[in-house]
Amino acid sequence: MNYDRLAREKADELIKRGHARILAVESSCDETAMAVVEDGRRVASNAIASQIDMHALYGGVVPEIASRMHVEALDPLLDQALKQARTTMDQIDAVAVTYGPGLVGALLTGVAWAKAFAYGRGLPLIAVNHIEGHVSANYIAHPELEPPFVCLVASGGHSHIVKVEDYGVYTIMGGTTDDAAGEAFDKVARVLDIPYPGGPLLDKLAEEGDDRAYAFPKIHTPGAYDFSFSGLKTAVINQAHHLRQAGRQINAADWAASFRRAVVDALTEKAVKACLDSGLKQLALAGGVASNRLLRREIERAGREKGLAVYMPPPILCTDNAAMIGSAGFYRLMKGELADLSLNAVPSLAGW
């Protein structure tokens, strides 16, 4: 029987059952990850091979190195993900893979691997948008969460405010017009000599600082639900250079705290506004920046004040992982949305 028919028959059977154990693959940037996820909500395993130490040597992700490291990591990760899940290849029902957005070479390694696995085992193949994956991490962390809700997705490459109308149905309400929030954190961290990726360490440092110590320009907010970080980022970097040229010391903790406060206030204000304006009562966080301590506290606080239920995955499910891809993949599969073997990487994938 040919692959397409085999995969479609298997998918139909899974849809009828309403259950699926999915092997998920993520390789869009600098983490190679594989997970086994059951019914979109239960994580049987979540294996991650991080490349951060390697890229830190260069101060940022080197795409060619990322691709090569993914290729080396994929096969061992399969063993790890199956072992952790105490399962075998025979018990995998379908394969989900990130096909964009991300680095083209990095994405291609995962897509090619997943296609080969799906073809070899005669399993349905599901193409997942990385950002949709980030949103779906909330389904894993909060079994009670159902759409509709508003989600602030802030990562190293993207920052969006999204209305999740239903599983797999999204309206993008707004987002950044230039740098992503994580990117701004990373670039400002660099002037404080914090190694790549600077976001998490800047966050830690900021915990000990005074967030009123430095006055930075207010974040430019072009549309009702949009933000722009590049003006603030440039001002903060320039101010650091000027102070240093004048022989003045920068208090790194205060600097980090003041910058973090500016970013978090803008993100919180817009996300809460989007949720209230939509008439929805549920607000979720997602993406690497969702592990920011101040952002988590501020969203919790705003939720209490405005009567919103707030949701956020634990930090390990905020940064890149494959469990979130398995969750998003399950809901795509249940709608019968299969990819075929012509699936390609789409580095600037937009619509989702």
Ligand code: KG4
């Ligand atoms: O979602 P993610 O793992 O990868 C992308 O899809 O981009 O996000 C990584 C980004 C990096 O820019 C990193 O510095 C930032 O998330 N990040 C943080 C924190 N943890 C990760 N930024 C601020 N505070 C954090 N605690």
Ligand code: ZN
């Ligand atoms: Zn990501």
